[in-house]
Amino acid sequence: MRWLATSVAIAVGLITLLDYFFDVPILDALGVAFRQWTIILTAFALLLGVINLLQVHLRRIIRRDEASAGYSLIVVVTATLVASAGLWFGLPSEPMTWVFENLYVPLQGAFFALVAFFLATAAYRALRARNLETTWMLIAALVVLLGQTPLLGVLTDAREWVLNVPSTAGVRGILIGVALGTLATALRLLIGMDRPYSE
Amino acid sequence: MIQCAQCGTKNRDGSKFCGDCGARLVQPSGLICPMCSTPNTVENVFCSKCGARLAPLTVAPVSEKTPPPTPIKGLSLPAKPAEPIAPADKAEPRQPIAPTLKPEREPSAPVTDTEPASPDAPPGDWLGRLQTLTPEEEAPVIPAAETPAPDSEPPTAEEASGWLARLRTAPTIEEQAPAEPSLPARASESVEIAEEDLPDWLRSSSPGQESAQDAAPKSKDAPSWMLPASEAEPIVAAPSADAEMPDWLKDTRAPIAPEPATPPSERLDWFKPVAAPPEMPPPIQATDAEIPEWLKTLKPQDEPPRAPIAQPHPLADTLDADGAPPVESPGEELLQALEGIAPSTQVEKPAWLTEAPHSETSEDEYLPDWLRTTPSGATPTPEPSIEAGALEALGEVPEWIAALKPVEQPVPTLVESGPLETTGPLSGLRGILPLASAVTEPHAPPQPAPVNPFKESARLFESILGAPALAPAMPAKPTHRAWTMRPLIYLLLLLAILIPFFIPDLAGSSLRTFGTPTADLYDTIEKLQPNSIVVLSFDYDPGSSGEMDLQATALARHLMQRRARIIALSTLDPTGAQIAQRVLDNAARAVGNYAYGTNYLNLGYIAGQEAGLRQLATAGFAPATRDYVRYQTLDKYPNLGNLQNWRNVALVIELAGAPEPLQKWMEQVQPRAGVKIAAGVSAAVEPRARAYRDAKQLTALMGGLVGAAQYEILSNQRGLAVISVGAQSTAHLVLLGVIALGNLMYWFARGRGKPK
Incomplete structure (x- = not known):
């Protein structure tokens, strides 16, 4: 049955690829159908992720792992409560908006805000001119940091140059590399060399 | 046709084996030579091909007493009741003399009770027939004329070394009382055999008859190879001191196992040597020179020292009372030789063969050397070697006699120069065990002493405990600095972040807005026509909402001010829909007169x-x-227009807190839909988004908190972004x-040499 899976995968990939380049009604219809199937499968993947998360934490609770059983219990209870509220009141609703605005967003923001303190200590220990390379990195960091500081108003053009020239060049290199890798992977999938769907 | 003697099946002439049972067939026409299997006539005494003797030697029994039919262990020879030999003309073809002196070829037959021969007795084996041979029949068997006379004097006992030379010697020991050969099975008939009927060479073996000197003149009738036996001088046992004999040899002269008591009337002559009377002359003392080398070597190994038996045999007194004078005969030696080569298994032999007495005093002298190792019933050990010259000199010796020669075995020689044993049963001997043989003997390599694994484990554990304890590695304490x-x-x-919130417009006045990417975005929105459809994609999560909400709020307010119809959605995760609803609701409340469903719509998560x-x-x-x-x-x-065609969408603003959603929009939507796309990204995504802006894929770009503050300043709606940029x-x-x-x-620290 491996040949059947490979044939289906190659056919779907080729139809979707041809739909990108040619405006043919039948290809458009097939492409739309395949994408809708993909969206449905992705939604099921989200459901599978939720189920897997609950299984992991329930297993920890059953094993009475002292290190993580308490946190797992909190996860399971809160997930059950939020899911029940969402299913009962629907989205959006006042209870769900309250949970989101008063629990989810502040917690996420707080975790993100802690990064500032971690970055401060990391800058103290890492941004040191130990050799030529670290010196160049230190100079770039100082230029961008100073140009990003409106209070000083210095090195703004220098910051723009650093972000537009060296940084963008590096980003483009990364994007081109990712594109080439994606192209190679797509070709391997289309010719059947890689069959992750049948493993 | 040849009839099988075993199963009676008739086989064709010339067949050697029975076609039915596989038994070896014998030719009815004559005697089969036991050595070469050549058929011979019945009258042949020697094989016509190889010269082997076909008819064994026999002696006339002299004892009138019938020995008890006690089975005697030893050589297994067929014993059969004697039967009178029919006249030659009437006699049936004699059964071939299958048995030979070789015990391995002789089928084992139980010794039956001897009974007088009867005419009805079936034709038996050669032993039974020998006992019934009449003098007339026996005479031509060994004709003197047929016996080739020796050309010269036969080799003496000294010249013919070993057992064969001694076989040719017929010594008589007058002092001793050797066993008498007797044929118990035919005792009564054998007594009647006239002396002249006996072969001449056997007359000397008659107990109490002639001496060796008397037998000498009649030696012509005897086989040539037996002549020296009759002419040899009797060997007189020379007494010697017991001190010169090893202890283990003394033990060999001990009486054999006690025999059941027998009345004096039933005593046999061959029992006399067993009885060792107290007045028995000292036995032959074998000196070291007389003891064969191989016997010396075997002595300590094969014969463990035994305590000498001081008391004579219980039958000694009774047997000695009327013991007949011993008579030595060559046949006796032959019988003793037969016993010597007999297997030691528990097999029976004819009674007449059991007459070989265990003469302690004479057997050392008269027995073949290789038989001297069989004292007291010990397992005979063959003589190691026989000089080839002696056998060549005895060319006339039949092969079946030569076949009795023991197999040579390498016997380690005794080292004469070894240390002299002074104590113990081996005292007086030198070199008990040759060192060379002891070294060359195969032996297993020394095995290491077995090691107890538990002991090893305990020793290892003890060593670990005894080792000095190492200080555990302490975690490095952070320096004071x-x-x-x-x-x-x-x-x-913390202070730097909090203080600007109490100082309004700390950095707002310092922000440059002209000529920035944010200004391009502002200009793009400013150019939108009223009721233009603008798609806002909220692709960031609550973690980055602190930075991105400021951009989204500034953009939403400006769009609402421009009366644009806003279509919100999220492609990153479902939380984006809630974020969009919150931002739009706040902006709508701030702008006013801007309603959901009429001016803006949230499509949720895609x-x-x-x-x-x-x-x-x-x-x-x-x-x-x-x-x-x-x-x-x-x-x-219906107020939001037709959204199925991207041509109705004036602008798409991608609010990305991560680079992936922006990349997807740039790859999947922008080339296909051909719609203008602007982006408001976090500061971390800005370097990535600059590449799309430089490629004109992005119409405008607003980056980070500074971009939000710039947009607030540009849209003249200073708010939290401007305050936050001061804290930043x-x-x-x-x-x-x-x-x-x-x-x-x-x-x-590096200048002090302690860089950390």
């Missing part, structure tokens, strides 16, 4: 990642699409100070 710097940095950073975006770019917003708040299809919102500026200053402090301390 590092311990104090971290909270100081945290404290400074699943499928790339596929969802591709589907959105291809088919647009399908009529069946439901909104996030009211969960109604798009046809319920002070935090940047703190970071600059921390970085400078770290480098100064590093260089200071």
